[in-house]
Amino acid sequence: MTTGVDLGQPQAQAIRSDEDVVRVRQLVRAVAVAVKLSLVDQTKVVTAASELARNTLVYGGGGSVEVVIVDNGRRKGVQIVFADSGPGIPDLDLALTDGYTTGGGLGLGLSGARRLVDEFQIETSAETGTRITVTKWSR
Ligand SMILES: Nc1ncnc2c1ncn2[C@@H]1O[C@H](COP(=O)(O)OP(=O)(O)OP(=O)(O)O)[C@@H](O)[C@H]1O
Numbered sequence: 001m002t003t004g005v006d007l008g009q010p011q012a013q014a015i016r017s018d019e020d021v022v023r024v025r026q027l028v029r030a031v032a033v034a035v036k037l038s039l040v041d042q043t044k045v046v047t048a049a050s051e052l053a054r055n056t057l058v059y060g061g062g063g064s065v066e067v068v069i070v071d072n073g074r075r076k077g078v079q080i081v082f083a084d085s086g087p088g089i090p091d092l093d094l095a096l097t098d099g100y101t102t103g104g105g106l107g108l109g110l111s112g113a114r115r116l117v118d119e120f121q122i123e124t125s126a127e128t129g130t131r132i133t134v135t136k137w138s139r
Pocket residue numbers: 051055056059060084086087088089095096100101102103104105106107108109110111130
């Protein structure tokens with residue numbers, strides 16, 4: 001499925017369409033397999049990435065993602081950075097509350113994604129848009 005792709009190098013992917021969201025899922029799955037995450041952890045990080053990619057598309061007006069293998073000397077992991085130049089998230093605490101949505105969704109994407117990964121970081125402002133970095137480590 002990933003023939004010809006060197007997953008040891010950072011993989012960049014635009015997020016402009018539903019098809020791109022599918023590509024993000026496939027890319028994250030491939031990297032999660034490469035760093036030997038368990039099947040359950042693969043599914044967790046793919047699910048988180050899918051939610052964040054969808055938010056990038058819907059609320060960020062599209063953007064990009066970068067998927068990188070990280071290594072802390074003891075473990076390997078998959079790190080995913082989502083970036084958009086959208087309006088930013090004015091109230092982060094509120095946005096991270098289960099059930100909060102401004103788009104008629106379930107309001108579980110952001111809060112759920114946070115629970116599914118090991119590290120979760122958001123930088124957001126009206127000027128620069130939103131950048132979310134998540135990491136899942138092998139155990
Ligand atoms: N990249 C983003 N840029 C701007 N606002 C965002 C972004 N991501 C999330 N938000 C805001 O945070 C809210 C909560 O996001 P979350 O993913 O939890 O819920 P949702 O997308 O509305 O519904 P669900 O993901 O459950 O279908 C969104 O409704 C939106 O207002």
